[in-house]
Amino acid sequence: MDRVDLKPPPAGTADAYAAAPLLNCLLREVAEPLPESGGHRVHRLPGGRLLRVRGTRRPAGPEVHGPDGWRRIGHDELVKLVAEELTRHTGVSNHDLPAEMTDSRDAVAALLTARARATAPEDPYLRSEQCLITGHPFHPAPKARGGGPAAGWLPYAPEAHARFPLVLLGVREDTVVEEGDTSALDTLGEAPAGYRLLPAHPWQLDLVTVDEAFDDGRLIRLGTTSFDTWPTAAIRTVYAPSHDLFLKFSLDVRITNDIRRLWRHDLLKLRRTDAAVTAAFAHGPGAWLSDRGYRTADFAFEELAVLVRDGLREHLPPGTTALLAAGLVEGFEGSPLDGAEDPGPWWEAYLRAVVPPALAAFADHGVVLEAHLQNTLVAVDADGTPVRALYRDAEGVKLLSDVPRAAGWERLVYCLVVNHLCEVAEALAERHPGFDPWPAVRRELARHDLPEAAALRTDPTLPGKTNLLLRWTGADGADARYLPLPNPLADTGEDRSPRR
CATH class of the missing domain: 1.10.510.40 (Transferase(Phosphotransferase); domain 1)
Incomplete structure (x- = not known):
């Protein structure tokens, strides 16, 4: 990625990007819709306060009603408002999520600054993967990056049009754990006798401690790949156009609902799951990018795991x-x-x-x-x-x-x-x-x-995932809970937008 001057953009721009998904969550999950007024959507919050916004798909310009009428609030005050309303609504306090909301807004500011100085990829596919400044439209903190300084993660951010080589490690053969077809990893470089090649995401190595393995020779450093990879929207999954290959890594960072680690239980069931999906797509109209296999080290099974995924061209x-x-x-x-x-x-x-x-x-x-x-x-x-x-x-x-x-x-x-x-x-x-x-x-x-x-x-409702309430109450990231949303497919002649 080109060198950037981290001078922040105007606060309102980052605030608007960060507020839209947070407002989507708040209005969908805990607010009561009221009749529109003057081009605004008006909602009553659990504590009785009125909140109004402009727009539907990406709400903007939040205002609260007080003794002197409607008053515009910025992102900081919106975070405070959400925390107060959720505490009242759930009876549970949460000090971590408001910090993540603020981190998400600060990350957006850093991304906007870096993006303005970076060069977008010529490939439209890569542009589509790297355009998500808003990100998940119904998550309270979609761009939070673990609260660390931007200098630690920005060089690897897809939204900033990052590209970078992978770190190449050698893993002693007697410690290697792998399953499925991982042969593509051996084309990325060369490992000395007695070792197997293991690529690593550079941010991944900043987040884990494997010093003992380097000290006793179970791990050795072999430099970097001779080519760049491009982070996709998933952040920890990169694409290597020169090899037409996707690689997915562990990152010990909470991004949206989960710590983005390749968990042991998921890796152990990977082959069964992937085989079932591959069979389902064998003769159908669509395509499946197979997760062919994984390789890791037994002393850092999750931390150093890398998953090999099909490229695009054959599909x-x-x-x-x-x-x-x-x-x-x-x-x-x-x-x-x-x-x-x-x-x-x-x-x-x-x-x-x-x-x-x-x-x-x-x-x-x-x-x-x-x-x-x-x-x-x-x-x-x-x-x-x-x-x-x-x-x-x-x-x-x-x-x-x-x-x-x-x-x-x-x-x-x-x-x-x-x-x-x-x-x-x-x-x-x-x-x-x-x-x-x-x-x-x-x-x-x-x-x-x-x-x-x-x-x-014909069903009157659709299931909407409650990402804000899930995170506020500390539920497991994989524990999906749904609330009923109006179903626009139910042809009743009414306006049944799922955002109402």
């Missing part, structure tokens, strides 16, 4: 380019959403690409994809028309042999419909006022002989 139809679905929602230079004069055909093509693979995997193979925005790539042709979906990340996949069918379906609906289709649909509608995206979704669902899909077109 892309000729003449197409992969784009991250989350990038389409956030926006980046060259996005086909900006070039679609008529959103109808584009949206229908998008639905044909992303919906059938996810429903077929569920119905025919008992596989529940984590088909949210950051796990979905969409291959588009030269005109920007979607032709194929590529799904990724076996860690988030559930199998119906392990979970009840109803729970698996609820998770799929949240990931595919609420987290994914709702966001793309509203981004399209925002660009094309008057466009109704939901009839096309109903038609696409009607093509599939699946009882749950038929019910989805």
Whole structure:
């Protein structure tokens, strides 16, 4: 990444980016919607205070009502307001999450500064992976980076258009633990006799202590790769275009709901899960980026683990380019959403690409994809028309042999419909006022002989994950809890936006 001068941008810019997802959470999870007034959305908070905002998809300009009327509040005061309301609503106090909210805002400021001085990648795929300044639109602190100084993580931030070589380690052969196909790792460099090659994320090595292993020779340093890798939206997953390879690492940092470590229990079930998904996609219309295998050291099983994932090229139809679905929602230079004069055909093509693979995997193979925005790539042709979906990340996949069918379906609906289709649909509608995206979704669902899909077109509600309450109450990051949201697919003639 180019050297940057960390002079902060205007505070209001970073505040606006950071406030939008926090407001989304607050209004969805604990606020009572009231009639709109003067172009504002008005809500009553648990303590009785009134809060109003402008906008729907990305709320802005929060104001609270007091004795002297409406008063604008900045990000610091918004954090204080959220903490007071959640303490009152849940009866639980939390000192860590408000700090994360502030950290997220400060991280956005650092990212905006660095991004203004950096050079965006020419590849539209990489631009789509690296555009997420807002990030998860329904998380209270989507850009928090563990509270450390920006100088520690900024060189590895995708949002700042970072690129960097990987550190190469040699792991003594008698300490290596691996499963699956890890042969791609051996093409990244050379290890001396008695050692195996193990790449490491440079930030990862700053976060763990393995000094004893270096001292006694179980680990040796072998320099760095001769090529750069690009961090993707997932931050700890990098792409090496020269090798057409993705590598996923452990990072001992909380990002959104979890500490982003490759946990032992997930690695041990990786091959079974990935094999099930690979079989589900063997003859279908979509593609699966297989998590082929992992390699690590027995003395630092989670800390030094690296996961090997398929690259893009063998999964892309000729003449197409992969784009991250989350990038389409956030926006980046060259996005086909900006070039679609008529959103109808584009949206229908998008639905044909992303919906059938996810429903077929569920119905025919008992596989529940984590088909949210950051796990979905969409291959588009030269005109920007979607032709194929590529799904990724076996860690988030559930199998119906392990979970009840109803729970698996609820998770799929949240990931595919609420987290994914709702966001793309509203981004399209925002660009094309008057466009109704939901009839096309109903038609696409009607093509599939699946009882749950038929019910989805009439159910009054959809499941919305409560990220703010989950984090406030200290629930396990993988413990999804849902609240009912109005279902825009239920054609009642009413405005049933899932944000109301």
